[in-house]
Amino acid sequence: MIITITIPFPRNWGQGEDTHAYLLKNDEVAILIDAGLDCEDNRKFIKSKMRELEVRNLEYILITHGHIDHFGLAGYLQEETGAEILVHELDGKFLKDYRNALNWFDENYEALIEGGYNSEELKLMKNKMLMTIEMLRMPKYYKTFKNLNNFKLESLHLPGHTAGSVGYVLRDVIFSGDVAIEGGTVVENLRMEINSIQKLKSFKYIFPAHRKTPLLKEDIENLEKHFINRLEELLRIIRNGMRLRDIIRNMYGEEGSFRDLLRLRNLISYLRFLEEEGYVMKRGQFWISIRDYFE
Ligand SMILES: [Zn+2]
Ligand SMILES: [Zn+2]
Structure with a gap:
């Protein structure tokens, strides 16, 4: 039996x-795939859900990837039930210390400076992120978490959204986290993401972690169109050459917010993909398109 439990985004956030989150349950065992964000309301919510659904032996909490909106509440559930948390080894570092989510920032620092951001504002952005992360409610530690090597329910590595994203496979059904979300998803590596969504097409039902659920093959095809549209939009925007900062301003209007960093990560992955494919090149600090349409 598959039961969808939609865990609210905390209202005051x-x-x-x-x-x-998805609960798989039979008479002997229960498994939860993903858990939402941790806050007092969500603790109450999940506790009463577990009671209502008569979940007595939660054995595993399977995490699709290391984002806090997927594993936040898992620590509390582990304290309550003794369930084991499993996550792909490439995303395990985020459960150890969520500040690792900012590694990307340091790795791309030079590209951001070159892209028109100055060191002062980058420092501010990073501090803002760190403050947000420190405000997040994290359990002291996740008592156990293992890599997925020996697990019964099959896991399928689907990198792209994060390096350690996985789907959990149950016959013709897959629980796919943030690999495919109706309307689009942000990516760390677009090439890997495109490969990963291809793999989803062979499943009858695809259960994502946000918005419409389940998704069908047509939804995945729409998502592919979404990526192509975004690539073409980007090629048009940088026809005359543009810095990262101005591309962000052009695509999203505002700038300087917390969301900019996610957008920048997404944008850089698009540009690197287009560069490898021979659609764009970099001249000094400017990215410029050398072909108009993505084929
Ligand atoms: Zn995510
Ligand atoms: Zn998510």
């Missing part, structure tokens, strides 16, 4: 998306 501003704008954000609810997370679908």
Whole structure:
């Protein structure tokens, strides 16, 4: 039996998306795939859900990837039930210390400076992120978490959204985290992401962690179109050459917010993909398109 449990985005945190967790349950064992964000309300919510659904032996909490809206509440559930948390080894570092989510920032620092950001504002952005991360409610530690090597329910590595994203496979159904979300998803590596969504097409039902669920093959094809549209939009925007900062301003209007960093990560992955494919090149600090349409 598959039960969808939609865990709310905390109301006092501003704008954000609810997370679908999925409970697999038979008479002997229960497994939860993903858990939402941790806050007092969500603790109450999940506790009463577990009672209502008569979940007595939660054995595993399977995490699709190392983002806090997927594993936040898992620590609390582990304390309550003794369930084991499993995650792909490439994303395990985020459960150890969520500040690792900022590694990307340091690795891309030079590219950001070159892209028109100055060191002062980058420092500010990073501090803002760190403050947000420190405000997040993290359990002291996740008592156990293992790599997925020996697990019964099959896991399928689907990198792209994060390096350690996985889907959990149950016959013709897959629980796919943030690999495919209706309307689009942010990516760390677009080439890997495109490969990963291809793999989803062979499943009858695809259960994502946000928005519409389940997704069908047509939804995945729409997502592919979404990526192509975004690539073409980007090629048009940089026809005359543009710095990272100005591309962000052009595509999203505002700038300087917390979301900019996610957008920058997404944008850099698009540009690197287009560069490898021979659609864009970099001249000094400017990215410029050398072909108009993505084929
Ligand atoms: Zn995610
Ligand atoms: Zn998510």
